[in-house]
Amino acid sequence: MTLPLRPELAGLEPYGAPQLDVPVLLNVNENPYPPADDVVADIAADVAAAARGLNRYPDRDFLALRTDLAAYLLRESGVPLAPEQIWAANGSNEVMLHLLQAFGGPGRTALSFAPTYSMYPEYARDTSTGWVQGRREDDFTLDPDRAAATVAEHAPSVVLLASPNNPTGTALPLDTIRAVLAAAAQVPGGCVVVVDEAYGEFRRAGTPSALEILAEHPHLAVSRTMSKAFGLAGARVGYLAAAPALVDALRVVRLPYHLSGVTQAVARAALKHSDALMAQVGSLREERDACVAWLRGRGLDVADSDANFVLFGPFDDRHAIWEGLLRRGVLIREVGPPQWLRVSIGTGEEMAAFRDALVEVTGR
Numbered sequence: 001m002t003l004p005l006r007p008e009l010a011g012l013e014p015y016g017a018p019q020l021d022v023p024v025l026l027n028v029n030e031n032p033y034p035p036a037d038d039v040v041a042d043i044a045a046d047v048a049a050a051a052r053g054l055n056r057y058p059d060r061d062f063l064a065l066r067t068d069l070a071a072y073l074l075r076e077s078g079v080p081l082a083p084e085q086i087w088a089a090n091g092s093n094e095v096m097l098h099l100l101q102a103f104g105g106p107g108r109t110a111l112s113f114a115p116t117y118s119m120y121p122e123y124a125r126d127t128s129t130g131w132v133q134g135r136r137e138d139d140f141t142l143d144p145d146r147a148a149a150t151v152a153e154h155a156p157s158v159v160l161l162a163s164p165n166n167p168t169g170t171a172l173p174l175d176t177i178r179a180v181l182a183a184a185a186q187v188p189g190g191c192v193v194v195v196d197e198a199y200g201e202f203r204r205a206g207t208p209s210a211l212e213i214l215a216e217h218p219h220l221a222v223s224r225t226m227s228k229a230f231g232l233a234g235a236r237v238g239y240l241a242a243a244p245a246l247v248d249a250l251r252v253v254r255l256p257y258h259l260s261g262v263t264q265a266v267a268r269a270a271l272k273h274s275d276a277l278m279a280q281v282g283s284l285r286e287e288r289d290a291c292v293a294w295l296r297g298r299g300l301d302v303a304d305s306d307a308n309f310v311l312f313g314p315f316d317d318r319h320a321i322w323e324g325l326l327r328r329g330v331l332i333r334e335v336g337p338p339q340w341l342r343v344s345i346g347t348g349e350e351m352a353a354f355r356d357a358l359v360e361v362t363g364r
């Protein structure tokens with residue numbers, strides 16, 4: 001019996017880093033701190049209240065959650081947004097799939113610049129959208145003129161820009177994003193530019209958010225997630241901000257009631273505690289900067305990072321380093337350009353374990 005698998009899926013493995021049972025997990029950029037007791041108590045109480053209504057479908061437009069997310073973005077970035085400008089789904093991965101479902105499709109192209117997040121080509125594949133990968137510069141930045149020329153050359157209907165970028169940690173200046181937006185505005189038939197700010201809250205002081213230029217650009221979408229800074233990866237909540245017309249297009253392709261009543265309750269309960277969570281982000285940023293400085297002190301190359309992870313190298317045999325760390329109970333990620341490795345920022349104790357293990361493995 002042959003299954004009628006789409007030929008482009010033949011032989012493919014599902015995406016995902018190894019989920020290993022190791023004491024120090026520094027491989028998927030999670031927040032190392034579990035939700036505090038008062039957050040857990042609020043989530044439990046609000047989920048209990050939601051449970052009383054689970055015989056009914058949830059609010060499929062989740063307006064209360066969109067209102068709370070808009071209020072959060074105002075506090076975090078200083079940018080006022082209406083609830084109609086917010087969209088959410090089960091992780092920002094689903095948000096971006098919605099974008100490709102609405103704005104990609106057969107005969108169309110999505111474009112990004114490598115090295116970047118390895119899920120982007122998968123959204124394209126799953127929506128039968130063509131895929132073009134431009135290149136970042138050697139220091140992982142984007143040259144505005146070259147990026148604009150790449151957009152003009154390929155005339156994509158969607159451009160995906162991760163900022164801060166995964167796996168390099170590189171944030172894009174607003175002028176670079178503006179150059180891409182200007183080129184996108186010239187694409188016949190239109191082009192949506194998605195700035196994926198999954199790590200936006202970790203950006204260094206003075207690094208702007210693309211939210212600041214949202215009002216002037218109806219073809220810009222800025223994607224965020226509760227998985228990283230918020231420490232809520234297990235809840236699966238991602239969202240974006242964009243012009244209301246762009247959000248309306250996403251409402252067409254979403255499955256009915258895609259965001260469960262439980263998910264909405266969990267997200268809203270956690271958002272009540274955003275101030276405490278932001279304080280924790282500050283200490284993770286400090287831990288990140290210390291990690292960068294320490295690795296450089298060992299003579300390694302380290303990409304500047306505005307995220308909660310650090311890309312470092314070069315190693316002739318990075319797999320051997322990765323394995324040596326794993327044998328010492330520290331799981332990091334073998335990802336990005338050859339010779340580089342990525343470590344997520346953990347607690348102070350976890351980072352000490354990482355440093356000790358790396359010294360043992362590399363002898364420096």
Ligand SMILES: *Cc1c(COP(=O)(O)O)cnc(C)c1O
Nearest residue numbers: 091092093117166198225227238
């Ligand atoms: C982790 C990550 C996301 C967020 O994924 P969720 O589906 O929200 O958990 C999005 N983009 C990038 C680049 C990421 O690294």
